[in-house]
Amino acid sequence: MDKDLFAAMMQMYVEKNDPAFVSPQILESVKSFNCDYKKRAEDVYAKSAFVNQEQVMNLLKNNPDELYNLAGTDVIGQIVSECGGFYNKNVKVNGDKLQEKINDLQSSYMQAQMAVMKNKIFYPDANSTLRVAYGNVKGFYPADGKYYYPFTYLDGMMEKYIPGDYEFDVPQKLRELYKAKDYGQYSVNGKMPVCFIASNHTTGGNSGSPALDANGNLIGLNFDRAWEGTMSDINYDSSICRNIMVDIRYVLFIVDKFAGAKNLIDEMKVVR
Numbered sequence: 001m002d003k004d005l006f007a008a009m010m011q012m013y014v015e016k017n018d019p020a021f022v023s024p025q026i027l028e029s030v031k032s033f034n035c036d037y038k039k040r041a042e043d044v045y046a047k048s049a050f051v052n053q054e055q056v057m058n059l060l061k062n063n064p065d066e067l068y069n070l071a072g073t074d075v076i077g078q079i080v081s082e083c084g085g086f087y088n089k090n091v092k093v094n095g096d097k098l099q100e101k102i103n104d105l106q107s108s109y110m111q112a113q114m115a116v117m118k119n120k121i122f123y124p125d126a127n128s129t130l131r132v133a134y135g136n137v138k139g140f141y142p143a144d145g146k147y148y149y150p151f152t153y154l155d156g157m158m159e160k161y162i163p164g165d166y167e168f169d170v171p172q173k174l175r176e177l178y179k180a181k182d183y184g185q186y187s188v189n190g191k192m193p194v195c196f197i198a199s200n201h202t203t204g205g206n207s208g209s210p211a212l213d214a215n216g217n218l219i220g221l222n223f224d225r226a227w228e229g230t231m232s233d234i235n236y237d238s239s240i241c242r243n244i245m246v247d248i249r250y251v252l253f254i255v256d257k258f259a260g261a262k263n264l265i266d267e268m269k270v271v272r
Helices: 002-015 024-031 037-047 053-062 064-073 075-116 154-160 172-180 227-233 248-258 262-266
Strands: 140-143 146-148 151-153 193-198 210-212 218-225 243-247
Touching: 002 024, 002 037, 024 037, 024 075, 037 075, 053 064, 064 075, 151 154, 154 172, 154 193, 172 248, 193 248, 218 227, 218 248, 243 248, 248 262
Parallel strands: none
Antiparallel strands: 140 146, 151 193, 193 243, 210 218, 218 243
């Protein structure tokens, strides 16, 4: 799998990038294989010592200096070094300069807002801190005459089902459970909840955050934001900004009925 990923990523690096951002050395090495990325991958993985787990672990344990030196001479080490070095010299340096300008402008922008909106309470910079958001489970109107209900169900997943599709395929067992309406103790009025939205203010890094009810019970896991509210990092609008969570009932259903891991359910305190 790693070899296949290497071939695919190398092709993206060479063909999808602006040529100015592609290492000439990497480009030449690919051309030497007539741009056959799979053959290039086969050659790299046949020559590299890093694909031999036993050899690497022995060096790490007995001779770490040799392993360190190997990173500079091994074919994979050379690829990593060349890509990283070229990026730092030709791409990152320009990005850093732009970031400095952005930081200065952000500071001026914030200063201007605070000067104009004297009564507004501004969020502090919460980077690298524990973030706690609160809100209500509720739908919203994204446009005139259009309403998004707060809950989605397995019915909707099946409506989107496309066999063999990268995003919308559904495993056979899940389809069978849906057909039999075999939802165990997790259904609501005969329907299986999947996701729900709420007015919590979330941002990048909140994926996987637990969603708790007023009593501290785990009711979901955050993983996304509604498209209409993705500007919330700049301007939070409570009327349309919604975070998206997978319903814990769906998680339990998957663990129990789909994966057959009822032993895990038995270890939990399931609150109804």
